[in-house]
Amino acid sequence: MSQSAQVVADYYGRRALGDVILGALKETGKDIEHLTPDDLAPVDEFHSGGRNATVRLAQLAEIDGSQRVLDVGCGIGGPSRYLASKFGCQVNGLDLTAEFVALAGMLAQRTRLADKVTYRQGNALDLPFPDASFDVVWSQNAAMNIADRDRLYGEMRRVLRPGGRLALQDVAAGPGGEPYYPTPWASDKSISFLFPPQSTRAALERTGFRVVAWQDTTQEALEQQTARAKALDSGSLPPLGLHILIGEAFPTVTKNMLRSLQEQRVQLFNAVVERV
Numbered sequence: 001m002s003q004s005a006q007v008v009a010d011y012y013g014r015r016a017l018g019d020v021i022l023g024a025l026k027e028t029g030k031d032i033e034h035l036t037p038d039d040l041a042p043v044d045e046f047h048s049g050g051r052n053a054t055v056r057l058a059q060l061a062e063i064d065g066s067q068r069v070l071d072v073g074c075g076i077g078g079p080s081r082y083l084a085s086k087f088g089c090q091v092n093g094l095d096l097t098a099e100f101v102a103l104a105g106m107l108a109q110r111t112r113l114a115d116k117v118t119y120r121q122g123n124a125l126d127l128p129f130p131d132a133s134f135d136v137v138w139s140q141n142a143a144m145n146i147a148d149r150d151r152l153y154g155e156m157r158r159v160l161r162p163g164g165r166l167a168l169q170d171v172a173a174g175p176g177g178e179p180y181y182p183t184p185w186a187s188d189k190s191i192s193f194l195f196p197p198q199s200t201r202a203a204l205e206r207t208g209f210r211v212v213a214w215q216d217t218t219q220e221a222l223e224q225q226t227a228r229a230k231a232l233d234s235g236s237l238p239p240l241g242l243h244i245l246i247g248e249a250f251p252t253v254t255k256n257m258l259r260s261l262q263e264q265r266v267q268l269f270n271a272v273v274e275r276v
């Protein structure tokens with residue numbers, strides 16, 4: 001792994017995450033031998049908007065059960081398990097962080113989805129899959145750690161069949177300046193690479209994609225982050241939540257993300273683009 005990729009993997013990787021998550025599930029009264037994707041949604045949808053955002057992107061991308069899907073930067077696998085269980089499609093997940101990949105596999109076993117979802121460790125800039133092997137490439141909140149967007153989108157296009165679709169949820173640079181660090185994706189700017197939405201759109205078009213749908217979701221993200229910051233202030237954090245993945249920086253990260261959204265330092269968007 002390159003040195004810069006290792007810094008990103010070290011940022012996300014936390015030991016014994018599986019035990020902490022299973023412990024929190026037990027605390028909320030779940031039977032950890034019979035888990036459903038819904039049981040895990042508070043902790044395994046590691047992006048703005050949580051499960052609702054995944055449902056929304058799946059509708060926008062017109063996901064159906066016949067598709068072979070690749071989730072790039074799949075994290076611990078919440079979106080991939082949702083797509084597999086809701087639509088019945090086969091999903092491959094790829095992530096840089098080995099701990100996340102191992103945990104995604106364990107959670108697939110415990111939700112009895114191991115025949116539908118497969119995870120492997122790897123870099124989005126060098127996808128370990130043949131040309132034209134997927135109908136859909138999916139990625140939520142992963143590109144913020146990736147500077148070389150032309151290469152990222154080029155790899156995503158390569159593994160898509162002609163006419164296949166790329167479904168993206170991403171954080172973009174806003175006009176207000178740098179985000180406040182730490183953010184949910186980076187402790188400092190050395191591993192954070194945000195670009196304005198219009199330059200991302202131009203990069204996708206330059207790479208050989210046609211834009212099918214583009215949605216600005218900044219306002220929803222702001223509302224959700226406001227609610228999250230309020231819950232934090234009132235001390236009412238549930239046992240199972242993203243604080244488990246983010247760790248002790250969670251209170252600072254939550255407040256920073258709210259300020260960054262309020263001051264238009266970050267924007268969020270969903271996009272569906274088609275390989276031409």
Ligand SMILES: C[S@@+](CC[C@H](N)C(=O)[O-])C[C@H]1O[C@@H](n2cnc3c(N)ncnc32)[C@H](O)[C@@H]1O
Pocket residue numbers: 005008009012044045046047072073074075076077078079094095096097100122123124125139140141142143145146184185
């Ligand atoms: C904020 S998490 C989002 C995880 C998942 N997409 C979700 O929404 O639940 C970002 C993920 O991107 C992964 N990532 C960052 N850079 C990557 C790269 N170059 N290749 C593969 N995965 C990467 C990280 O390891 C992390 O799991």
